[in-house]
Amino acid sequence: MTDSQELAASASQIYRTALDIIGGIEPRIAEATRSELADQRASLKLIASENYASLPVLMTMGTWMSDKYAEGTVGHRFYAGCQNVDTVEAVAAEHARELFGAPYAYVQPHSGIDANLVAFWAILAHRVEAPELAGLGAKNVNELSEQDWEQLRGKLGNQRLLGMSLDAGGHLTHGFRPNISGKMFHQRQYGTDPSTGLLDYDQVAATAREFKPLIIVAGYSAYPRRVNFAKMREIADEVGATLMVDMAHFAGLVAGKVFTGDENPVPFAQVTTTTTHKSLRGPRGGIVLAQEEYAPAVDRGCPMVLGGPLSHVMAAKAVALAEARQPAFQEYAQNVADNAQSFAEGLMKRGAKLVTDGTDNHLVLLDVSSFGLTGRQAESALLDAGVVTNRNSVPADPNGAWYTSGIRFGTPALTSRGFTGEDFDRVAELVVDVLARTEPGTTKDGKPSKASYRLADGVADRTKAAAAEMLDAHPLYPGLEL
Numbered sequence: 416m417t418d419s420q421e422l423a424a425s426a427s428q429i430y431r432t433a434l435d436i437i438g439g440i441e442p443r444i445a446e447a448t449r450s451e452l453a454d455q456r457a458s459l460k461l462i463a464s465e466n467y468a469s470l471p472v473l474m475t476m477g478t479w480m481s482d483k484y485a486e487g488t489v490g491h492r493f494y495a496g497c498q499n500v501d502t503v504e505a506v507a508a509e510h511a512r513e514l515f516g517a518p519y520a521y522v523q524p525h526s527g528i529d530a531n532l533v534a535f536w537a538i539l540a541h542r543v544e545a546p547e548l549a550g551l552g553a554k555n556v557n558e559l560s561e562q563d564w565e566q567l568r569g570k571l572g573n574q575r576l577l578g579m580s581l582d583a584g585g586h587l588t589h590g591f592r593p594n595i596s597g598k599m600f601h602q603r604q605y606g607t608d609p610s611t612g613l614l615d616y617d618q619v620a621a622t623a624r625e626f627k628p629l630i631i632v633a634g635y636s637a638y639p640r641r642v643n644f645a646k647m648r649e650i651a652d653e654v655g656a657t658l659m660v661d662m663a664h665f666a667g668l669v670a671g672k673v674f675t676g677d678e679n680p681v682p683f684a685q686v687t688t689t690t691t692h693k694s695l696r697g698p699r700g701g702i703v704l705a706q707e708e709y710a711p712a713v714d715r716g717c718p719m720v721l722g723g724p725l726s727h728v729m730a731a732k733a734v735a736l737a738e739a740r741q742p743a744f745q746e747y748a749q750n751v752a753d754n755a756q757s758f759a760e761g762l763m764k765r766g767a768k769l770v771t772d773g774t775d776n777h778l779v780l781l782d783v784s785s786f787g788l789t790g791r792q793a794e795s796a797l798l799d800a801g802v803v804t805n806r807n808s809v810p811a812d813p814n815g816a817w818y819t820s821g822i823r824f825g826t827p828a829l830t831s832r833g834f835t836g837e838d839f840d841r842v843a844e845l846v847v848d849v850l851a852r853t854e855p856g857t858t859k860d861g862k863p864s865k866a867s868y869r870l871a872d873g874v875a876d877r878t879k880a881a882a883a884e885m886l887d888a889h890p891l892y893p894g895l896e897l
C-alpha cells in the first residue's frame with residue numbers, strides 16, 4: 416500500500432468523526448461500515464477481482480463531487496455549472512491515456528459491464544458512421560431511419576459477436592447467452608483446448624472465418640494465462656472484425672508493465688475496456704480506451720448507454736491512476752504475478768489440480784472435484800475458515816455455473832497488504848488443509864448434495880489462527896484506528 420502510517424493516523428480522526436456523524440443519522444450504516452473494515456482486516460481475501468483502494472482514493476469518493484449532474488463530455492454538457500467536473504474528468508482521462516499509452520480514454524462508465532456496453536455501442540455506431548463499411552453513407556447514427564437500420568442489420572452480418580465462453584474463463588458480457596450481450600448479438604463462443612486448458616488460436620481463427628463476427632472479444636475473468644493480443648488482432652483483421660479487449664482483470668498488470676509487447680492489448684485492440692477496482696486498485700468503476708477514430712462514438716456513451724457520470728468516482732479514478740503511474744506500482748504488479756506463481760506451486764505440490772496446471776497472471780483456478788467437492792461446497796468451507804474466495808466454472812463444468820467445480824483465487828488484494836511468496840505458500844497449505852478436511856453432505860432425503868458439506872471439527876479455528884498471524888504481520892491500513 417502507498418499509505419504511510421502518518422497518513423493513516425490523520426485519516427483515523429477524519430473517519431472517526433465522519434462515522435460518528437453518520438451514526439447520528441443511521442447507526443446501522445455506521446456500524447456496518449466499521450464492521451466491514453474489521454471483516455476485511457480479519458480475512459484472507461483471495462477473490463481475484465477485489466483489492467484494497469488506498470486511503471486517498473477512498474477519501475476522494477466521499478465528497479460533494481457526488482452532487483453534480485454532468486451528462487455529456489468535457490466542455491459539452493447537458494447541464495450548466497460543470498466546470499469542476501470537467502477538470503476531474505479531463506485529469507482522469509489524461510492519466511488513463513498516459514498510463515496505458517492509449518490515444519483516447521473515456522472514464523465515465525460505472526462498472527465493467529457498463530464499459531462493455533459503451534464499447535459495443537461505439538463499435539456499432541462506428542461501423543454505421545464509416546460509410547465504406549456500412550454502405551449507407553450516413554454520417555451520424557441519429558440520422559438513420561427504421562429502414563436504414565433494417566438494411567444495416569443485414570449489412571453488418573446481423574451483428575455477430577465472438578467471445579470466450581464463460582466456462583473457459585470469459586465474462587458474462589462476452590456473449591454468454593443469458594446475458595444482454597448474448598441476446599443483443601448473434602453470439603458464438605470460443606473455448607480452450609480440452610487437453611491443456613489453453614486458448615487455441617487456430618480454433619478461434621477457424622470459428623471466426625466460419626462465423627464472420629462483427630466483434631471479436633478477447634480478455635477473461637477466470638483464465639489463468641496470458642493472451643497474445645497481436646494474434647487476436649490478426650484473426651480479427653482477417654475476417655474484418657473489430658477487436659475489443661476486456662482487460663478488467665489484468666489492467667494492473669498492463670499498467671505495471673508485467674504484460675508488455677504482444678501481451679499488452681492496448682496497441683492491438685480498437686477498443687479496450689477495463690474496470691478500475693481489480694488489479695488496478697482504484698475505486699469501483701470502468702474505463703473505455705480506444706483508437707482515435709472510435710472516440711466520437713465512445714463519447715456518446717452517456718446518456719446513450721450510461722446514466723449521469725459519478726463525478727466523485729471519476730475523481731477517485733484520477734487519484735488511483737496517478738498512483739498507478741508511480742514506479743512503486745510496477746513493483747506491486749510484478750509481486751502480484753510472482754505471488755500467483757508461488758500460490759499455484761504451493762497448491763500443486765500439495766496435490767491440488769489447477770486448470771492449465773499453473774498460472775502466469777494474477778489468478779489461479781483450482782478444480783475442486785479432486786477433493787470430491789463442488790465449487791459451492793469448497794467456497795462455503797473456506798469461508799468458514801476465514802478464506803474468502805468465489806466458486807467458478809471450470810472448462811466443460813459438469814456442475815454448471817451455479818454449483819460449479821472450481822474455486823478462483825487471486826493475489827492482488829493480499830499483495831496490496833504486503834504478502835510475499837512465502838506467505839502465499841502458507842496460504843496454499845491452509846487452503847489444501849481445509850479442502851482435504853471437508854466432506855460433501857447429503858440432502859434431507861439422503862441423496863448427494865451439491866451445496867451442503869461438513870468441515871472437520873477444529874479446522875476452521877486453527878486456519879483462522881494461522882491466518883491471523885499472517886494478517887497481523889501485514890496489516891490493512893496500518894495506523895487507521897476507528
Ligand code: DSN
Binds near residue numbers: 586
Ligand atoms: N465480478 C467480476 C469478477 O469477479 O470477475 C467480473 O464481473
